[in-house]
Amino acid sequence: MRHAASEQPLGIRHQTETHVWDAELVPGPAGRTRRPEADCPVEVALAAVSGRWTTLLLRELMGGPRGFTELRALLPELSPKVLSERLHALRARGLVTVERHRGFPVRTRYELTEAGRALRALLVELYATGEHLLSLTGSDRVDGDPAPGNTEA
Template sequence: MTKQRHPEYTCSMEAALSVISGKWKVKILNQLMDGPRRYSEIRRSIDGMTEKMLSQQLRELEEDKILTRKVYPEVPPRVEYAFTELGKELASIFYALEKWGAHFLTVNSDTIKVADASCYTFREPVAEAV
């Protein structure tokens, strides 16, 4: 019997957190904030992550319609990952979480130590012209 990746949720917050939770997904998504990236670029930019784990995490983000995977008909094949429109909505959420996290660390600086409080590059989203 296979474990269901998305169980029945009791609220939308559970669903949202299940899509981005885990050790690697935020790191992967951070790599795509400035635009599409090749598989090999993502792999090289995240220390300690195995190729198997990267492939699995990318596949899950693609299944959840957060990322798209584009294969170019070249030899050797080139594969790029990019945000879908749904995935792009995460930028403002990540920015808010990063701001809140910095505040949390400041308030708790006497009990929590962190090596690099600015380890991600999320920026306040710019409103798109209509």
């Protein structure tokens, strides 16, 4: 038995019945969300590279295992505190392993895991997309803020 009060007017259907997903953007059900979800593949990828300096740190680790001092030399403007925090976050995300060698001083080597190495394609694509955006906007910045030191309003 159907109740008139529960029926949809003609032409109005439930949103999931009429929504057409772009198969390239959303190839699977995990991405068919209406809000950010922790298990959405896009959110997982963005979380993996989130944080200031993270992409540069990943870039340097793509070249192979590196020690803390070596990473400091490769990224001289990165403070030891932030470097430590980023490495800790990457370890917590399962993207980096750490190996400590005995001795004085203790030598520490950081290396990307298989999951960390899998980010290479994402970093390459982010770089290419950034270059393309810069060429389209005719600017060297796409965030809308003036370059540091530029006081023009």
